[in-house]
Amino acid sequence: MVWGVQDGTHDIVGTSFDPAEAKKGNQELESWLLQLLNPRLHFRFYPVVMEQGEAVVVLEIAPAFRHPVQFQGREYIRVGSYKKPLNGFPDRERALWRALERTPFEDGVAAERVSSDDVLRMLDYPAYFRLLGANLPPGRDGILAALAEDDLIKPCEAGGWNITNLGGMLFATHLPDFPTLSRKALRVIKYQGTGKMFTERELSEPRGYAASFEETLRLLNSLLPANEVMGQALRRDVPMFPELAVREVVANALIHQDFLITGSGPTVEIFDNRIEVTNPGEPLVDTRRFVDTPPKSRNETLASLMRRFNICEERGSGIDKVVFQVEFFQLPAPLFEVPPGFMRTVLFAHRPLAQMTKADRVRACYLHACLKYVSREPMTNATLRERLGISDKNAAAASRILGEAVDAQAIVIEDKEVGARVRRYLPYWASPQPPEEVVV
Structure with a gap:
């Protein structure tokens, strides 16, 4: 849109409109417009002074992506020189939706x-x-x-x-x-302690994801807490979190985010006892089925290129690797959360079994069952003891955890006629009759 140019003749006549000074009520015009748009697409005013001194203002508006933009809850379309509600022109609305659906981000x-x-x-x-x-x-x-x-x-x-x-x-x-991509830069925040009260360091990676990925991982690993281990002659620092698991979680957040959600981007938050990796956009797959479900990406071209760069695999094995690495290091099971409009993965530092909550134990048992099932291996009391670091003489403790997971309907017994010590267990979705309600 242009102010200061006459319709029809296109003569430059100038304008008194000043977007920096314009207000709607007591609110600045740009702020008022932005909060009424859904999604909040990028726009920008450009004041220009022409050769003869006339003031002209140009409004640049980013194109719609995936679906029409709403203003005050309604979509509009230009018909001739008039602005009309889009729902009054169903043929044009259908054509617009088809065009937007064919245009990937x-x-x-x-x-x-x-x-x-x-x-x-x-x-x-x-x-x-x-x-x-x-x-x-x-x-x-x-x-x-x-x-x-x-x-x-x-x-x-x-x-x-x-x-x-x-x-x-x-x-x-x-x-x-x-301007349309600047808010998508990866943010890394390191806190003191286990809460968000005190920020120790905050960084924003200004470069593109592929160009900066390896350096970003090196930065993350330098910020992650480590344990000091005494070897035969020297002390050395051992990372609290598996580097491969961190890599896969960060790559997933970058690749599978919803770029349509404006004003927010992927974030890595580091605490003394955990890492939280959050990205805009709810996952396309049920979080409980991350281990076994084939991959789905809302950004297929981006995912394909990242695979060629060896940053991701696009085979759906990323979460399998995360779960495997967590089990190998005998850490608490990762947590996959879906706050409204977002996806968050939480990796926890080492915690003794006695300090794990019931939810932690059930989640660890369930993900262990998933990993074993997709590996075509049975989950038993013995494999769970190995996973959780339970000694053989404490097999009863593993049995209690299995019982908790069965009661939560997160896992099922393959054959109830078999003795408890040698029973095999399946994730709930592998049962011939999956339960209706599952607590994981």
């Missing part, structure tokens, strides 16, 4: 009409070739052609290049250069 434009030199400045192209294990092309045209081949950039009809959301999100040298 990755194909959106993060920066428009960018020169070739600015493309190479705004994107970390050396990281792209390094992650692919390919040699850097000798000339600029070869570099641009390779970036275009993977849809990181696309030719712009008005000249130059468009940097796609895919290119900006993965390889931006400075995400704040892309």
Whole structure:
């Protein structure tokens, strides 16, 4: 939208409208508009002074993504020179929904009409070739052609290049250069103690996910608490959390987030006794079925590229690895939570079995059953003792935990006629008659 240009003749006449000073009631105009939009898409006012001194204001509005944008709870459409409610034009509404559903986030434009030199400045192209294990092309045209081949950039009809959301999100040298993506930068927050009262350190990674992934992991591992272990001659620090588990959880948060949710991005929060990794968007798979369900991603192109960069596998085995690593280190089972509009994974530091809650024990038992089932191995009292570090002479303790999990209907007994010491157990969903209500 443009203020200061006359309709019809397009003569520049100037305007007295000043978006910085404009208010709606007692509220600034931009703030008022933003809170009434759903989703809160990016827009920006540009005041311009022309050669003859006329003031012109341009409003740039990001395109809708996935579904039409609502203002005060209603969608609108332009019909001729009039604004009309979208639901009054069902044919156009259907066509609009089809168009939006066919346009994935990755194909959106993060920066428009960018020169070739600015493309190479705004994107970390050396990281792209390094992650692919390919040699850097000798000339600029070869570099641009390779970036275009993977849809990181696309030719712009008005000249130059468009940097796609895919290119900006993965390889931006400075995400704040892309207004629609800047809030998606990964935040890392380290707290003192087990609560959020005192922040020890807070960082925001300004580069794209793929370009900065390995360095981000090194930073995380340097911030994570460690235990000091005395060897035969020297002391050494042993990480409290398995590095592979941390890698998989962070990669999942980056790849499977819902980019449509504006104003928030993936966050890693580090406490003395746990790590919490949160991303916008509720998961497409029931959290209780993470171990056995084939992968689903709302960002398929991004996930495919991250697989080629060996950052993720796209085989659905990421959570399996997390659970396996947690069991190998004999840590409490990971917790998968779904706050409204978000996904959170919690990894816990070591805690003795005596200090685990009933919910902790049931969750550990259930995930152990899931991991064994997908590995085509039986879960028994003996395997649970090994998982939880219970001595053989305390088999009764493992039996009590199995009983708690059975009562919670998280696991089922494969054959009730078999003696308790040699019984096999299945996750609830593997039973011929799964229970209706499960507590996990």
